[in-house]
Amino acid sequence: MFRKEAKILNSFGIHARPAGMIASVASTFESDIKLIKDRMEVNAKSIMGILSLAAGKGTRIIIEARGKDEKEAVSAIAEIFEKKFDLE
Amino acid sequence: MIIKKGVPASLGIAIGKAYVLKEESIIIEPVQIPEEKLKQEIKRFRDALENTKQELETIKAKVLNVLGKQHAKLIDAHSLILQDPLITKEVPKMILVERVNAEYALSAILDKTADEFEKIEDDFFHERKHDLFDVGKKILSNLVSREKVSLENIKEPVIVVAHNLYPSDTLHIRESHKVMGFCMDLGSKSSHTAIFAQSIGIPAVVGLSDISRQIQSGEAIIVDGEQGLIILSPTQEIIEKYITKKEEILKQERFFQRFKGLPATTRDGHRISLMVNVDSMDNIEELVSLKSDGIGLLRTEFLYMNRNGVPSEEEQIKAYSVFIKAMPQSPITIRTADIGGDRAVQLGIKSLKDEINPFMGFRGIRLFLKHPELLKTQIRAIFKSNAAENVKIMIPMLSSLEEIQSVKNVMETVKQELAEECLEIKTIPQIGVMVEVPAAALILDSLLNEIDFVSIGTNDLVQYILAVDRINQYVSELYDPYHPAVLRIINLIIQTSHKKGKPVSVCGEMASDPWAIPILIGLGVDALSVPVKMCLRAKHSVRSMSFEKFSIISQNLLGVSTSVEVRKIVEEELKQQ
Numbered sequence: 001m002f003r004k005e006a007k008i009l010n011s012f013g014i015h016a017r018p019a020g021m022i023a024s025v026a027s028t029f030e031s032d033i034k035l036i037k038d039r040m041e042v043n044a045k046s047i048m049g050i051l052s053l054a055a056g057k058g059t060r061i062i063i064e065a066r067g068k069d070e071k072e073a074v075s076a077i078a079e080i081f082e083k084k085f086d087l088e
Numbered sequence: 089m090i091i092k093k094g095v096p097a098s099l100g101i102a103i104g105k106a107y108v109l110k111e112e113s114i115i116i117e118p119v120q121i122p123e124e125k126l127k128q129e130i131k132r133f134r135d136a137l138e139n140t141k142q143e144l145e146t147i148k149a150k151v152l153n154v155l156g157k158q159h160a161k162l163i164d165a166h167s168l169i170l171q172d173p174l175i176t177k178e179v180p181k182m183i184l185v186e187r188v189n190a191e192y193a194l195s196a197i198l199d200k201t202a203d204e205f206e207k208i209e210d211d212f213f214h215e216r217k218h219d220l221f222d223v224g225k226k227i228l229s230n231l232v233s234r235e236k237v238s239l240e241n242i243k244e245p246v247i248v249v250a251h252n253l254y255p256s257d258t259l260h261i262r263e264s265h266k267v268m269g270f271c272m273d274l275g276s277k278s279s280h281t282a283i284f285a286q287s288i289g290i291p292a293v294v295g296l297s298d299i300s301r302q303i304q305s306g307e308a309i310i311v312d313g314e315q316g317l318i319i320l321s322p323t324q325e326i327i328e329k330y331i332t333k334k335e336e337i338l339k340q341e342r343f344f345q346r347f348k349g350l351p352a353t354t355r356d357g358h359r360i361s362l363m364v365n366v367d368s369m370d371n372i373e374e375l376v377s378l379k380s381d382g383i384g385l386l387r388t389e390f391l392y393m394n395r396n397g398v399p400s401e402e403e404q405i406k407a408y409s410v411f412i413k414a415m416p417q418s419p420i421t422i423r424t425a426d427i428g429g430d431r432a433v434q435l436g437i438k439s440l441k442d443e444i445n446p447f448m449g450f451r452g453i454r455l456f457l458k459h460p461e462l463l464k465t466q467i468r469a470i471f472k473s474n475a476a477e478n479v480k481i482m483i484p485m486l487s488s489l490e491e492i493q494s495v496k497n498v499m500e501t502v503k504q505e506l507a508e509e510c511l512e513i514k515t516i517p518q519i520g521v522m523v524e525v526p527a528a529a530l531i532l533d534s535l536l537n538e539i540d541f542v543s544i545g546t547n548d549l550v551q552y553i554l555a556v557d558r559i560n561q562y563v564s565e566l567y568d569p570y571h572p573a574v575l576r577i578i579n580l581i582i583q584t585s586h587k588k589g590k591p592v593s594v595c596g597e598m599a600s601d602p603w604a605i606p607i608l609i610g611l612g613v614d615a616l617s618v619p620v621k622m623c624l625r626a627k628h629s630v631r632s633m634s635f636e637k638f639s640i641i642s643q644n645l646l647g648v649s650t651s652v653e654v655r656k657i658v659e660e661e662l663k664q665q
Binding site: 015017 | 164165168169171172173174201204205208209210212213214216220397459
């Protein structure tokens with residue numbers, strides 16, 4: 001298992017577009033990936049799961065992966081957070 | 089006969105047969121599936137997903153064509169939900185493990201997820217459950233092979249009655265050309281569907297709470313979009329009354345057509361500017377065909393609606409250019425977005441749903457100055473759009489000198505930035521203030537040193553000066569634009585501005601009120617800005633009045649102490665016209 005903490009930096013929080021972004025990146029990995037906020041835990045491959053976190057700016061999220069490519073998965077998702085969900 | 093009162097969302101009258109759009113409530117019973125048929129059941133589910141995906145793509149293409157990019161983004165979100173492992177993995181898993189039918193597994197999982205969303209306090213996230221159900225319903229209807237009750241199947245002219253209409257429904261309404269009007273349980277004057285109805289010009293009444301359960305398809309119904317009434321099983325007498333009323337409206341509209349292209353000049357030769365209020369990119373052709381004196385109020389909120397995040401500079405420039413191209417010779421006043429705290433969450437600003445009184449809360453320029461990046465992007469876009477030098481900037485909800493100075497600082501920064509980017513701006517757009525907070529009216533002499541023009545936003549000014557929340561049913565009848573206090577403050581604004589040689593326009597509802605028009609012009613306003621649909625009607629009022637007479641009458645009205653008296657005087661004068 002591999003985990004890393006990330007903070008939501010963009011002022012919009014995890015809304016539909018970032019959630020879609022996380023879910024589609026997460027889906028490219030084999031590992032099971034979870035996002036954990038406080039005591040809530042959701043599947044990082046699920047856009048609805050991610051949205052249900054209702055995570056606003058400043059929220060701390062733990063990214064946790066279990067599987068063959070767990071390290072790559074966690075760092076790929078952490079990178080999306082660091083880039084403030086900016087694809088361009 | 090039953091008369092129901094709702095919110096008038098779009099003007100006009102429609103008389104016809106109801107077409108009730110039932111919320112598709114498919115009752116789902118768990119059915120045990122024998123083991124050898126489980127694979128087949130999962131395949132049935134995957135086929136339904138595939139069909140739904142294709143449907144979404146077709147809808148998206150159509151939405152893009154007919155309603156534009158912003159609406160299409162909603163469909164994108166739905167496509168993502170369709171790929172969610174909740175649906176693609178969890179549902180097949182449940183079918184296998186519990187040996188149940190696909191419909192049951194899907195709805196069980198949707199319900200479970202919706203429960204999670206129920207717990208969320210944040211409005212934006214909370215509302216996402218509707219997206220989930222919208223997608224869920226689409227998949228279900230592909231599983232359950234039965235005829236869909238859809239707007240696509242309308243064969244004859246009808247009045248649509250619904251609990252709520254979705255963007256894909258409004259698309260079918262526009263395409264069918266058979267919907268004479270609609271009414272629904274949910275909605276307010278500013279909801280998506282109301283704005284849609286106004287833009288295609290069909291009457292609508294919304295916010296009727298349970299109308300969709302009170303009527304069956306085929307029954308007679310009248311939609312009175314003028315007064316916000318719905319009449320179920322109308323008597324012959326009422327039907328005839330409404331037919332007459334409808335004919336009158338049509339006749340009047342035909343009559344008003346003759347004012348197209350004529351100047352807004354009073355009958356004694358006093359010329360004012362008659363401009364229009366615009367709040368979307370719909371109906372640009374109609375806007376151009378009116379040949380009005382310009383856009384007196386371009387509400388930019390539409391750029392910020394139905395989306396997440398804020399519109400980029402490029403996106404804004406593109407939108408403004410559409411209007412500038414449509415009216416290259418006329419002044420175009422762009423108002424920076426007046427977004428309320430309640431809607432701010434979509435812009436990424438923390439939700440403020442616990443604002444007790446949002447009208448006196450975090451909105452307009454207050455919000456933009458706290459988030460200067462929003463203001464800056466909009467000002468940059470406006471500066472860059474001003475190639476033809478006909479663009480002006482207007483600031484909403486301003487209440488202090490410091491605020492206008494801060495805005496001007498931002499403008500200065502933008503100017504320097506653009507210079508550094510080698511984009512020398514030839515002319516800085518004129519800047520004006522929307523006077524709607526009484527404080528701005530009272531310190532207008534100081535504000536005028538910083539600005540080029542003034543526009544009176546009467547809707548909010550009236551509600552602030554009378555301390556009446558006009559959507560509060562207990563006090564809304566106290567909302568009164570003819571209250572002497574309102575006339576006196578408007579007079580103060582005009583006098584103060586004219587002393588400094590700066591023009592005044594009026595852009596609230598008063599500007600298109602046939603009784604208020606002569607008062608305002610009599611008091612000396614230089615311009616009126618009215619909704620597109622009201623423009624010719626307002627021009628008729630202007631052209632019928634005598635400026636000389638109303639200059640005197642308006643001065644007298646300033647000495648009157650009740651609104652009843654004000655109305656009486658105006659009514660008598662207009663009768664003689």
